Amino acid sequence: MAWKKITRNNVHIHSPLAWPLFDINGQLVYRRGTRPAAEHDFAQKLAEGLYQNDEMSDEELERILLGGVSALSHVQQFSARLQKTLLSFYQGNKNEFNFIPSNLANLAKDIMKLNENNIDAILGAVHLDKSGDYFYRHAVDCAIICDIVAKRLDYDKNRRRELCCANLTANVGMLPIAKTIEQQTTPLTLEQRAEIHKHPTRSVELLKYAGIESTTWLKAVEQHHERANGDGYPAALRGNDIIEEARLIALADTYHALINARAYRDKFFPMDALKELLTKGSTDIDQEISKHFIKEIGIPPPGSIVKLACNEIGVVTSRANKLGNYAVMSLIQRDGKPYSVPLARDTGNETYAIRGIYHPKLPIRINFLDVFGAVA
Numbered sequence: 001m002a003w004k005k006i007t008r009n010n011v012h013i014h015s016p017l018a019w020p021l022f023d024i025n026g027q028l029v030y031r032r033g034t035r036p037a038a039e040h041d042f043a044q045k046l047a048e049g050l051y052q053n054d055e056m057s058d059e060e061l062e063r064i065l066l067g068g069v070s071a072l073s074h075v076q077q078f079s080a081r082l083q084k085t086l087l088s089f090y091q092g093n094k095n096e097f098n099f100i101p102s103n104l105a106n107l108a109k110d111i112m113k114l115n116e117n118n119i120d121a122i123l124g125a126v127h128l129d130k131s132g133d134y135f136y137r138h139a140v141d142c143a144i145i146c147d148i149v150a151k152r153l154d155y156d157k158n159r160r161r162e163l164c165c166a167n168l169t170a171n172v173g174m175l176p177i178a179k180t181i182e183q184q185t186t187p188l189t190l191e192q193r194a195e196i197h198k199h200p201t202r203s204v205e206l207l208k209y210a211g212i213e214s215t216t217w218l219k220a221v222e223q224h225h226e227r228a229n230g231d232g233y234p235a236a237l238r239g240n241d242i243i244e245e246a247r248l249i250a251l252a253d254t255y256h257a258l259i260n261a262r263a264y265r266d267k268f269f270p271m272d273a274l275k276e277l278l279t280k281g282s283t284d285i286d287q288e289i290s291k292h293f294i295k296e297i298g299i300p301p302p303g304s305i306v307k308l309a310c311n312e313i314g315v316v317t318s319r320a321n322k323l324g325n326y327a328v329m330s331l332i333q334r335d336g337k338p339y340s341v342p343l344a345r346d347t348g349n350e351t352y353a354i355r356g357i358y359h360p361k362l363p364i365r366i367n368f369l370d371v372f373g374a375v376a
């Protein structure tokens with residue numbers, strides 16, 4: 001096999017790696033698709049020695065890459081796993097019911113593991129991919145977003161796991177009526193409003209019945225629709241009477257609902273949704289947490305469509321680096337024609353500086369593999 005030592009000239013640090021890179025012992029260091037600019041220790045690893053093997057077959061690569069499953073595939077699979085588990089609250093046999101706590105704990109563990117790498121690609125998937133059943137994708141996407149912020153807030157692993165589990169199960173009490181409400185274009189009836197107001201308590205009852213005893217998990221679910229100004233439900237709690245985990249879930253829940261279309265309204269573009277959250281900051285949303293939230297998911301977040309100074313249109317593929325620059329993959333040329341292959345742009349170069357958020361009239365087709373590399 002032809003091992004080749006990589007030098008700085010072999011790598012475009014803002015583009016996804018075309019090949020995985022290994023250390024001198026053949027241990028995988030960076031997966032294919034990793035963006036070197038997003039790795040804080042890339043320069044050091046490069047100095048220690050990084051090697052590629054371009055004769056390695058795709059099969060060998062897949063095996064080495066721990067199954068080679070991308071961030072996007074992971075998110076989609078998590079959603080399918082959650083669907084199976086939440087349905088067993090209502091229709092599972094006794095055996096499946098007994099596995100609810102461990103299935104949820106394993107799912108939370110896998111979400112946390114995914115969030116150890118590729119956060120830009122994961123956020124790209126959250127913002128751009130709308131596949132799967134919304135009810136479950138919403139729960140998984142909110143769990144991912146909350147966990148990213150929880151890491152910033154230095155939650156320990158146990159606290160992060162409980163937060164993930166609370167996100168995954170907060171709305172289980174609403175599952176029987178969720179589809180109807182999701183597709184409804186008329187105002188909610190009084191009965192529906194009453195049902196909605198009961199769902200946090202109903203979720204807690206179901207979780208307790210399934211054997212969940214964690215106080216924080218249950219409290220976060222019970223309080224996830226409480227609001228800082230006392231306008232929430234079911235107990236109209238205020239401010240710090242609402243635990244931080246519940247305030248975090250409330251924020252992710254509101255943001256994620258905004259960036260997804262409803263039967264009665266279009267979706268918000270990510271930056272517009274963030275603005276909406278900021279303007280609500282003084283009333284029902286926790287302002288302090290909003291600041292961490294916005295900083296951690298990015299302004300604009302990966303997956304945002306932007307216009308560059310040179311009039312190209314591209315998609316943001318990283319959060320800002322220390323210099324405040326973003327990686328963007330340019331999709332549309334200045335004359336309006338699409339690039340056949342997206343081109344990596346660094347917004348630190350003033351030709352490619354972000355000039356504004358682009359609101360396409362028609363959806364732009366984005367190939368995740370081209371844009372985020374194999375990790376997406």
Ligand SMILES: [Fe+2]
Pocket residue numbers: 170171199224225
């Ligand atoms: Fe809810």
